[in-house]
Amino acid sequence: MSEVYEKSPFLLAYIKWHYGRGLKELFAVFGNFLWFVSNFFSFKLLLKTLFYPWKRLGETYEGGLNLNAFASTLIVNGLMRAVGFCTKTLVMLVGLVSYVFLLIFSFFIFVIWVLAPIILLGSVALSATFFVI
Amino acid sequence: MTFKQLKEISAPHFYCFSLDKFFPKTLRNVLRKAAALAALVSFAFSFDSLPLYLGLADGLFFLFIFIYLTLSFLEFFYRSMINEGLQTRINEKLLGGEKNIDYALSSILFATSEIDVTLAFFETRVGIETLLRSGLDLAELKNFVYSERTPIVASSLNLPNDFVDLPSFASLVYEADKSLRAFLSKNSINKEEFIGAVNWVMNTENQKIHKDRFWSRENLGAIPSIGTSWSYGVSADLGKYGVSFDRLSNVSSLLIENGYRNREVTALENVLLRREEANVIIIDDSEDVVRDIVGRFLKKIRLGISLPAFEHKNIIELDWTSLTTSYKNKSELEAEILKILNQSISAGNIILYIRDLSGFVSSVKSLGVNLPSLISPYLSSKNLSVIASATNADFHFFIETTPSLLEKFERIVPDALGAEASVAVLLEQIPSIEKQYGLIFSFPSILSLTKTADRFISYGEMPGKALDMLIEITPWAIERNIEVLKENDVSVFVSEKTGIVTGDIKEKEAGKIEHLEELLHQRVVGQNEAVDSIAGAVRRARSGVGNPKRPLSSFLFIGPTGVGKTEVSKALAESFFGDEKKMIRFDMSEYNGPEAASQLIGDFAMNKSGLLASKVRDNPYSVLLLDEFEKAARDVLDLFLQILDEGVFTDALGRQVGCRNLIIIATSNAGSSFIWESIKQGKNLIQEKDKIINKIIEEKIFRPELINRFDGVILFHPLEKKELEDIARLELEKLRKRLSDQNIEFVINEEVINFLVEKGSDPEFGGRSVNRAIQDKIENLVARKIVSGETLPGSKIEIKKEELL
Numbered sequence: 001m002s003e004v005y006e007k008s009p010f011l012l013a014y015i016k017w018h019y020g021r022g023l024k025e026l027f028a029v030f031g032n033f034l035w036f037v038s039n040f041f042s043f044k045l046l047l048k049t050l051f052y053p054w055k056r057l058g059e060t061y062e063g064g065l066n067l068n069a070f071a072s073t074l075i076v077n078g079l080m081r082a083v084g085f086c087t088k089t090l091v092m093l094v095g096l097v098s099y100v101f102l103l104i105f106s107f108f109i110f111v112i113w114v115l116a117p118i119i120l121l122g123s124v125a126l127s128a129t130f131f132v133i
Numbered sequence: 134m135t136f137k138q139l140k141e142i143s144a145p146h147f148y149c150f151s152l153d154k155f156f157p158k159t160l161r162n163v164l165r166k167a168a169a170l171a172a173l174v175s176f177a178f179s180f181d182s183l184p185l186y187l188g189l190a191d192g193l194f195f196l197f198i199f200i201y202l203t204l205s206f207l208e209f210f211y212r213s214m215i216n217e218g219l220q221t222r223i224n225e226k227l228l229g230g231e232k233n234i235d236y237a238l239s240s241i242l243f244a245t246s247e248i249d250v251t252l253a254f255f256e257t258r259v260g261i262e263t264l265l266r267s268g269l270d271l272a273e274l275k276n277f278v279y280s281e282r283t284p285i286v287a288s289s290l291n292l293p294n295d296f297v298d299l300p301s302f303a304s305l306v307y308e309a310d311k312s313l314r315a316f317l318s319k320n321s322i323n324k325e326e327f328i329g330a331v332n333w334v335m336n337t338e339n340q341k342i343h344k345d346r347f348w349s350r351e352n353l354g355a356i357p358s359i360g361t362s363w364s365y366g367v368s369a370d371l372g373k374y375g376v377s378f379d380r381l382s383n384v385s386s387l388l389i390e391n392g393y394r395n396r397e398v399t400a401l402e403n404v405l406l407r408r409e410e411a412n413v414i415i416i417d418d419s420e421d422v423v424r425d426i427v428g429r430f431l432k433k434i435r436l437g438i439s440l441p442a443f444e445h446k447n448i449i450e451l452d453w454t455s456l457t458t459s460y461k462n463k464s465e466l467e468a469e470i471l472k473i474l475n476q477s478i479s480a481g482n483i484i485l486y487i488r489d490l491s492g493f494v495s496s497v498k499s500l501g502v503n504l505p506s507l508i509s510p511y512l513s514s515k516n517l518s519v520i521a522s523a524t525n526a527d528f529h530f531f532i533e534t535t536p537s538l539l540e541k542f543e544r545i546v547p548d549a550l551g552a553e554a555s556v557a558v559l560l561e562q563i564p565s566i567e568k569q570y571g572l573i574f575s576f577p578s579i580l581s582l583t584k585t586a587d588r589f590i591s592y593g594e595m596p597g598k599a600l601d602m603l604i605e606i607t608p609w610a611i612e613r614n615i616e617v618l619k620e621n622d623v624s625v626f627v628s629e630k631t632g633i634v635t636g637d638i639k640e641k642e643a644g645k646i647e648h649l650e651e652l653l654h655q656r657v658v659g660q661n662e663a664v665d666s667i668a669g670a671v672r673r674a675r676s677g678v679g680n681p682k683r684p685l686s687s688f689l690f691i692g693p694t695g696v697g698k699t700e701v702s703k704a705l706a707e708s709f710f711g712d713e714k715k716m717i718r719f720d721m722s723e724y725n726g727p728e729a730a731s732q733l734i735g736d737f738a739m740n741k742s743g744l745l746a747s748k749v750r751d752n753p754y755s756v757l758l759l760d761e762f763e764k765a766a767r768d769v770l771d772l773f774l775q776i777l778d779e780g781v782f783t784d785a786l787g788r789q790v791g792c793r794n795l796i797i798i799a800t801s802n803a804g805s806s807f808i809w810e811s812i813k814q815g816k817n818l819i820q821e822k823d824k825i826i827n828k829i830i831e832e833k834i835f836r837p838e839l840i841n842r843f844d845g846v847i848l849f850h851p852l853e854k855k856e857l858e859d860i861a862r863l864e865l866e867k868l869r870k871r872l873s874d875q876n877i878e879f880v881i882n883e884e885v886i887n888f889l890v891e892k893g894s895d896p897e898f899g900g901r902s903v904n905r906a907i908q909d910k911i912e913n914l915v916a917r918k919i920v921s922g923e924t925l926p927g928s929k930i931e932i933k934k935e936e937l938l
Contacts, residue, residue, distance in 0.1 A: 013148065017210055018206070021213065022209065022210065032350050033348065033353070035350065036353040036354070039353070040359065042359070042360045045360070045361060046363075055362070055363055056479055056480065088360065088363065091359065116206065120199055123198045123199040123202070124199050126192075127194075127195035127196040128192075129192075130195065
């Protein structure tokens with residue numbers, strides 16, 4: 001693909017890159033960041049362990065017929081699972097919001113990218129208009 | 134590929150260089166940020182004039198937006214072009230990886246003119262960096278550029294068709310450009326060093342580019358994720374006795390790209406992937422080697438480039454010393470160990486690292502805990518992985534003899550690495566050391582550091598020895614205000630540290646080695662053939678022609694007693710190691726019994742270290758003199774067969790003892806009667822040498838394979854009258870000096886010398902009888918004269934023949 005840029009003057013090479021390779025690369029970078037967000041909030045792992053106790057803490061019930069011990073184990077373990085569930089859900093929600101924001105942001109950048117010539121020319125024109133008027 | 138084609142395919146990088154040339158990077162960045170800030174400010178000001186007022190602020194806002202966007206697009210383009218041809222650890226399908234171009238090379242090609250290819254190496258940042266890293270000074274570079282040299286044209290380079298990177302290009306230039314070659318070799322830089330430096334610079338440049346790509350998967354993936362620790366368990370007791378592996382070993386400086394220890398890390402991953410009994414024992418005498426391998430594995434996990442099964446895994450090192458010292462009671466200790474193992478399993482992401490497994494086993498054994506049977510069920514479970522380390526000896530003596538442990542662990546034996554592979558490890562450490570101390574290392578200095586560490590440090594293993602030396606040399610260089618460490622500095626450091634002279638043969642020393650024969654003759658009378666062949670062998674060793682995997686030199690001295698064999702050895706110790714006391718002497722007639730070998734190499738059963746082993750360890754740079762070698766027991770001779778061949782032996786305790794810095798001299802009277810006979814018959818000893826050696830072999834005094842292992846078999850002939858005279862003169866001169874200290878002048882006359890020669894012609898004792906006659910007759914006489922008051926300080930003694938009779 002480098003043949004494309006071969007000996008081309010700078011501006012021509014740039015324009016070819018902007019709508020060819022550059023655009024592809026832009027998508028790849030978006031992909032990387034989206035991958036990063038899902039990784040950073042460890043969606044997969046949190047979903048898999050959503051109902052696990054918080055930090056796998058808990059008591060082991062020794063068995064036998066001891067109602068008190070049974071009840072305390074049940075409560076402690078239930079509580080740990082509840083804490084785990086709540087925190088993980090919260091984190092996943094934050095993650096999800098970031099993901100959506102990132103998607104919107106990516107789309108915004110994409111639009112700017114595609115419309116770059118219009119935006120650049122437009123801003124020059126607008127600025128000139130303001131100065132003239 | 135032609136040079137033109139190479140330049141054409143490198144075009145993407147050229148856009149970056151021309152951009153940098155006309156519009157420097159820093160200026161671009163400052164402008165871009167300023168434009169962004171200005172756009173924001175003007176945007177804020179534009180609100181003053183709402184509803185819609187077309188004023189200055191709005192105009193400025195659009196202007197700054199234009200500037201900002203233009204510069205941003207330019208920056209994207211710039212970065213995209215730089216990354217062309219970059220090889221990434223994680224394949225992102227991100228474009229351009231399929232290109233066969235190298236950024237560091239392009240930076241030189243950009244400035245290369247077709248009529249003088251070499252010049253670009255002296256005019257570009259990367260080029261100058263490679264030359265500085267080769268160990269050259271800036272002033273020297275200028276001298277070369279402005280000197281009369283023959284430039285080479287681009288068409289003379291024979292470029293390969295597929296892929297050219299900076300080292301392969303530099304190598305072509307090196308081959309083609311005679312003046313460059315001469316210039317480098319004048320500064321004692323050879324091709325290996327030059328290309329090594331180029332390679333190093335290229336890798337550093339590539340690392341910089343990798344680091345700058347914050348949007349790449351390899352950089353994003355290395356950021357630790359949140360929430361993983363909530364899903365895995367915490368282990369309170371493991372927290373008490375376990376430490377995260379990367380807190381004890383520095384894994385951040387390790388580079389995965391250099392492929393160092395790749396085989397071992399892959400083997401480790403493969404075993405740990407197993408569903409059950411996923412345990413590894415890494416066997417090496419150096420704990421550092423094991424930690425290095427485990428560290429590289431952890432680094433791969435952290436970078437997210439290990440196998441998916443190891444995602445989120447953490448390696449925890451069990452601190453068993455504090456664990457065993459905290460408990461005094463068997464059952465409590467057992468309970469604690471089980472608790473730690475249970476918690477490691479329930480945590481779900483822990484790989485347990487146990488340093489020195491056999492040490493752990495024996496330390497809990499003192500409390501009566503049978504660790505192998507206690508942990509055996511855990512080791513076979515599918516929920517726990519253990520990495521353990523052991524030394525070779527411990528593995529054979531303790532773990533191999535415990536089947537319940539042995540069958541649970543897969544063995545990994547790291548390759549023993551030589552100097553070459555160790556260079557990569559040293560290079561990993563250089564950036565942080567350079568940053569900390571402000572010292573710059575040249576590539577040849579690192580190469581020489583690893584080579585000398587491998588050769589001259591007898592303790593420890595590579596690359597640990599080289600790393601230790603790197604840590605020692607840094608403050609040494611800082612003390613001496615060295616800015617760029619060169620190969621020569623390493624030689625000076627090594628000779629200061631060990632007393633052994635390495636590296637470039639300096640002028641004074643060159644003279645010493647060149648005239649070694651004369652130096653030896655100052656102490657040794659006659660024996661020209663012997664002295665010549667010894668000097669030849671020493672020259673071979675010092676010029677680097679000798680085999681580094683054997684002792685420096687080894688000789689078998691054959692000849693009657695008192696003809697200078699020991700004197701030659703002392704003279705050699707003095708001229709080679711700077712002191713005649715640098716000599717380890719063994720009378721081998723004491724080592725002819727059945728116990729002989731264990732006296733020398735030690736006894737495992739009695740945990741006793743051997744005499745030879747400990748003396749060589751204490752004096753690794755010396756002459757090892759083995760008197761009456763033929764009288765040693767057969768197994769002792771076999772031991773020396775190995776030492777002469779490989780330059781090392783293993784003592785009874787399983788430790789290697791290096792003998793590669795020794796000059797080994799074995800002396801023997803064997804065949805002296807034959808030598809006497811030949812002399813009596815007026816034969817030339819040099820021509821008789823083979824016959825004499827054959828005779829020794831025929832009489833089964835030495836086996837031919839033993840004789841062949843020596844660098845030289847050297848015959849000492851009985852002393853002739855002239856030589857005896859010289860010895861007498863030499864010894865009397867010593868006496869004269871001693872007496873002149875007491876202000877007494879001793880006159881040496883022919884009468885005394887003739888008397889001594891006559892006494893010294895005893896065929897059995899040779900030159901030694903001259904010494905004895907001096908002691909018995911001359912010294913006694915002088916002493917008597919002093920005691921009786923006949924001779925007073927300030928007077929003169931002259932001994933007449935009559936007085937001696």
